[in-house]
Each structure stands twice: as structure tokens, then as C-alpha cells.
Amino acid sequence: MTAQTMPQETTAAPPVVKIDGITKGFPNRKKGFQRIVAETNVDIQEGEFITIIGPSGCGKSTILKMLAGLESVDEGAILLEGEPITAPSRQLGIVFQQHVLLPWMSARQNVVFALETEPGSTSTKEELRERADKYLDLVNLSHAADQRPSQLSGGMQQRVGIARAFALEPKVMLLDEPLGALDALTRHELQLQLLRLCEQQKRTFIMVTHDVDEALLLSDRILVMGSGPNAEIIHDITVPFGRPRDAETVEQDAKYHELRSFLLGSLTSH
Amino acid sequence: MSTQAPETTASAPSSAEQGAPEALQRRAKAQRARDRVRTTGLFLAFFLAFIAVWHLGTAGLDDGGLAPTPAATWDRLLEMLGDAFLLDGPNNVGIFYHLLASIQRVLLGFGIAALIAIPLGLLLGTSQVFNDGLDPFIQVLKPVSPLAWLPLGLALLRDSQMTAIFVIFMAALWPILIATIDGVRRVNPLYLDLAKSLEADTRTSTFKVLLPATLPGIVTGLRTALSTAWLVIVAAEMIVGGRGMGHFVWNEWNALNTPSIVVAIVIIGGVGFILDRSIAQLQRLVPKG
Numbered sequence: 001m002t003a004q005t006m007p008q009e010t011t012a013a014p015p016v017v018k019i020d021g022i023t024k025g026f027p028n029r030k031k032g033f034q035r036i037v038a039e040t041n042v043d044i045q046e047g048e049f050i051t052i053i054g055p056s057g058c059g060k061s062t063i064l065k066m067l068a069g070l071e072s073v074d075e076g077a078i079l080l081e082g083e084p085i086t087a088p089s090r091q092l093g094i095v096f097q098q099h100v101l102l103p104w105m106s107a108r109q110n111v112v113f114a115l116e117t118e119p120g121s122t123s124t125k126e127e128l129r130e131r132a133d134k135y136l137d138l139v140n141l142s143h144a145a146d147q148r149p150s151q152l153s154g155g156m157q158q159r160v161g162i163a164r165a166f167a168l169e170p171k172v173m174l175l176d177e178p179l180g181a182l183d184a185l186t187r188h189e190l191q192l193q194l195l196r197l198c199e200q201q202k203r204t205f206i207m208v209t210h211d212v213d214e215a216l217l218l219s220d221r222i223l224v225m226g227s228g229p230n231a232e233i234i235h236d237i238t239v240p241f242g243r244p245r246d247a248e249t250v251e252q253d254a255k256y257h258e259l260r261s262f263l264l265g266s267l268t269s270h
Numbered sequence: 271m272s273t274q275a276p277e278t279t280a281s282a283p284s285s286a287e288q289g290a291p292e293a294l295q296r297r298a299k300a301q302r303a304r305d306r307v308r309t310t311g312l313f314l315a316f317f318l319a320f321i322a323v324w325h326l327g328t329a330g331l332d333d334g335g336l337a338p339t340p341a342a343t344w345d346r347l348l349e350m351l352g353d354a355f356l357l358d359g360p361n362n363v364g365i366f367y368h369l370l371a372s373i374q375r376v377l378l379g380f381g382i383a384a385l386i387a388i389p390l391g392l393l394l395g396t397s398q399v400f401n402d403g404l405d406p407f408i409q410v411l412k413p414v415s416p417l418a419w420l421p422l423g424l425a426l427l428r429d430s431q432m433t434a435i436f437v438i439f440m441a442a443l444w445p446i447l448i449a450t451i452d453g454v455r456r457v458n459p460l461y462l463d464l465a466k467s468l469e470a471d472t473r474t475s476t477f478k479v480l481l482p483a484t485l486p487g488i489v490t491g492l493r494t495a496l497s498t499a500w501l502v503i504v505a506a507e508m509i510v511g512g513r514g515m516g517h518f519v520w521n522e523w524n525a526l527n528t529p530s531i532v533v534a535i536v537i538i539g540g541v542g543f544i545l546d547r548s549i550a551q552l553q554r555l556v557p558k559g
Contacts, residue, residue, distance in 0.1 A: 068463075068467060069466075069467075070463055070466060070467065087466075088463075088466040088467040088468075088469065089467075089469065090467075090468060090469050092467065093467075094463075094464075094467050096460055096463075096464070098460070100458070100460040100461060100463075100464050102461065102479065102482070102483070103557050104482050104557045113478065114464075114468055117465075117468045117469065117470040117471075117474055117478075118468075118469070119469060119471070148557065150557070168468075
């Protein structure tokens with residue numbers, strides 16, 4: 001049923017995330033029930049940056065919501081280190097599509113709030129504050145820590161959201177079109193910042209986007225989804241660029257243009 | 271790095287005053303001053319015209335002095351303010367104590383309504399099942415004039431003071447309840463996804479996320495409720511008696527003392543305005559999403 005090829009080198013280590021035969025659908029007024037995501041199987045290795053790309057409405061965001069535990073699966077299971085994901089977990093950090101900062105808190109308070117909600121946390125307020133400041137500094141926002149979200153630009157707001165997700169130090173980071181709401185210039189700037197951050201903070205990343213350049217710049221592997229409903233993964237592409245990467249080398253690579261036109265082609269022809 | 275939006279040029283004090291736009295600024299300032307003079311002049315003109323019409327309208331009537339003339343009303347105003355703090359037996363009470371009684375009833379009934387309506391609204395806003403079950407009651411009881419509850423209150427509570435508070439409670443309950451439910455529904459659903467993904471417990475997600483995010487809606491409801499309560503208290507007090515602005519107005523009518531009624535109307539309006547303004551101030555303090 002699945003058209004994807006198996007992942008490149010089948011390593012001995014078990015996958016950190018295993019998407020095992022999941023499907024998902026929603027009640028539909030006309031047909032009674034509409035399946036959105038066809039049976040999907042993916043193994044994600046530790047430290048991998050994987051991107052799910054596809055046209056609007058293909059169900060890629062639904063897959064990410066299921067990975068986050070915010071949406072249940074109809075069939076199959078998603079396993080995090082062998083355990084099925086049935087509810088949201090702090091092991092799964094989310095960077096939301098639009099900034100989701102609480103407007104009555106400063107940037108720092110937003111990060112501290114995320115840290116202090118940890119059940120059974122024994123850290124002092126001071127420790128949490130230091131940890132929040134460390135991650136705000138990683139996204140170059142130390143100077144804006146005391147500002148309210150409404151005082152920050154769209155790009156800065158999203159950087160606070162990224163800092164918050166990293167500060168949780170989750171096993172897996174889920175990025176739901178993290179830069180989708182930004183203008184082209186800010187977007188490019190943040191792509192580079194995200195690239196640097198992801199290479200620094202060794203984690204497993206799963207991103208959803210419809211930006212081909214973003215996918216090629218950041219990922220180790222790109223899963224291309226066909227158009228929905230009942231969408232499935234039609235290509236599983238290994239991105240050949242080494243790490244650490246920089247945007248210029250990647251963009252000058254001949255394979256970059258080849259992959260780019262291939263991806264654009266497969267996104268529009270379905 | 272400055273993060274302030276560059277829209278504050280008009281109010282920036284020192285930097286904007288120098289340089290070329292000085293003349294423009296002076297012109298804008300002069301324009302504002304002219305507008306202020308016009309507004310004040312217009313207000314005074316209307317006010318004088320109103321007094322003149324009032325005077326002419328009432329001076330011609332000779333019906334035993336029932337129509338309040340401006341002059342009689344003015345005299346009565348001074349008299350009432352002079353005796354504002356009078357406390358001389360149950361039938362001779364200064365206007366201040368009437369006002370105080372009304373404000374107390376309103377704030378008490380309004381406060382109890384808020385204490386019940388806000389938690390209930392949070393529950394109904396988050397739980398579709400609860401909401402669907404209780405919505406018919408809300409929809410049928412909401413359009414009932416709070417005064418319709420008054421006789422029932424007298425029968426059940428057997429206390430006129432409690433009944434007045436009960437009527438205010440019924441007047442304030444629905445606006446707060448409905449605004450809170452609506453406020454919860456307007457909360458960005460991603461805030462709740464965030465709380466879930468942080469494994470926040472019910473307490474944290476209710477008090478640290480849901481409640482602050484609903485606050486703008488709640489305060490709007492409080493404002494409507496307080497205005498309604500102040501409208502209703504006068505009518506309620508006309509019936510339950512005792513002390514209070516409504517009772518005062520009705521009493522003065524029975525004594526055919528119409529200038530007092532005009533004074534009372536102005537005081538009721540002024541205090542209603544102040545109550546509304548104080549909640550509007552609260553509204554400005556609440557950060558919006």
C-alpha cells in the first residue's frame with residue numbers, strides 16, 4: 001500500500017519514533033466518514049531531522065498532531081521509544097505554526113511558565129529563570145526577555161516560541177510550519193538560525209512545511225505526501241548534504257537544484 | 271535594538287518638537303485647541319437652550335406647582351446637598367444614605383452574581399455537554415425582566431432587603447454568564463493545546479491559561495451587568511421600599527415633590543456613569559491576545 005522506499009541504512013538501533021500503520025479520518029457530512037491519512041509507516045532514527053512536505057489539505061498537520069498526542073490515531077500506533085503515544089507529553093516539544101505566547105506574560109515568563117508546569121519539578125524559580133534566559137540567549141533575545149509578546153515583531157515572537165520548545169529539552173521536537181506565518185526576509189533569517197540551533201542541540205526533529213527550500217536546507221530526510229484526502233507518502237528522499245551545513249554551500253550544490261525541481265514537481269503534479 | 275513600533279511620534283515629547291515639523295505641529299495643536307473651544311461652546315449652548323425651554327415650558331403652566339421649574343429644582347438641589355448626611359428618623363434621611371443603600375445593594379447582588387456566573391461560565395464554555403444541557407434554561411430565563419422575580423423573592427425570602435439584592439443578582443447573572451461562555455469560546459485553541467503539551471494539570475491550565483485568556487470577555491460581561499443592575503435597582507426599590515434612590519423617587523412623587531425627582535435623576539445618572547467608567551478602567555488593564 002505504501003509507495004515509499006525503506007529508509008536509507010537500516011541501522012541496528014531501534015527507531016526513536018515509529019509510525020506503525022496509522023490511519024486517520026474525520027466524520028464527514030456527505031460521505032459519513034472521510035479518511036484523511038492513508039496507512040502510514042515511518043521509522044525515525046535518533047538525531048534525524050525529518051520533514052513531511054505536501055500540498056495543503058494532505059493531512060501533514062494531522063500527522064504532526066497525532067505525533068504530539070493532541071489527536072488520536074484511528075488504526076495503528078505511534079511509538080516513542082517503543083511506548084505508544086496516547087496523550088501529549090513533555091518529551092514531545094512543539095513549535096506551533098503561529099506564535100502561541102500567552103499575551104499577559106513577558107517573553108521570559110512564557111518560557112518559565114512552560115518549565116514550571118513540569119509535574120514533580122524540584123527546580124527553584126531562580127534555576128528555571130536561568131534556564132529560560134539561556135535558551136532566550138540561544139535565539140538572540142536576551143534583550144527582549146522582559147517584553148510582552150505584543151511588543152515583539154512576528155519573527156521575535158516565533159523565536160520565543162522556539163526557545164520555549166528547546167528549553168523543555170524534549171526527546172523529539174515537532175515543528176508545525178514553524179516559519180509559515182512570517183514574511184520572506186524574516187523567514188530566511190530564521191531558517192538559518194534554526195539550522196544552526198538544530199545542529200547545536202542534538203535532538204530528533206520532525207517538521208511539517210510546504211516550503212521546499214526550507215525542507216532541503218534543514219532536513220536529513222524528506223517525506224513527500226500526495227494530495228489528500230486519503231493521502232499517503234509518495235516519496236522518501238534522503239537529503240545528501242553533509243553537516244554542519246551552510247546555506248550557500250547547499251544552494252550551490254548541483255543536487256540541490258535537482259532535488260528542488262523534483263520536489264516542486266511532485267508537489268504540483270498530484 | 272529597539273522593538274517599539276514607530277507610531278509614537280505624536281506623543282514623543284522632546285525629539286518631535288525640534289526640526290522642520292515644528293510648524294505643522296503648532297498648527298495641529300492650534301486645531302485641537304479650536305476644536306475644544308467649539309465642543310465646550312456647543313455644550314454650553316445646548317445646556318442654556320435646554321434650561322430656557324425647560325423654564326418657558328414650566329413657567330406657563332399653573333397646575334399647583336407640580337411641574338418642576340429650573341429655579342425650584344436648583345433650590346431643591348442645594349437643599350438636598352445641604353441635608354445630604356441627615357439621619358433624623360426613618361422618614362427623614364439624607365440623599366447620601368439613599369445613594370449608599372442603592373450602591374450597596376447593587377454591588378452585593380452584582381458580586382454574588384459574578385462569583386457564581388464566572389466559574390459556571392468557564393465550565394459551560396469548556397464542556398459542550400454541560401452547555402447543551404443547561405442552555406435551554408439560560409435561553410428561557412435570560413429574557414425575563416429581573417423585576418418579575420421580585421414577588422417570588424418576597425414570597426420566598428420574606429425580606430425586602432434580600433429581595434432587592436436577589437433581583438439585582440438575577441439582573442447581573444445572565445450578562446456575566448453569557449459573556450464568560452462566549453469569552454471561553456474565543457480563547458485561541460492553541461493556548462489549550464500548549465497547556466496540554468506541557469502536561470499542565472487542570473488547575474494550572476484553568477487558572478494560568480484559560481482564566482486570564484477569558485478575562486477580556488469576562489470584564490465586558492461585568493460592565494454590561496453593572497449597567498443593567500444600576501438600571502434595575504431604581505425600579506426594584508420603588509417596590510420594596512426602605513432606603514434607596516428608587517424609594518426616594520417614589521416617596522417624592524407621593525409627596526408631589528417633583529423638583530426632588532429631577533435632582534434624583536441627575537444623581538442616578540451621574541453615579542451610573544461613574545460605575546461604568548470604573549469598570550472601563552479595569553478593561554484597559556486587561557491585556558488582549
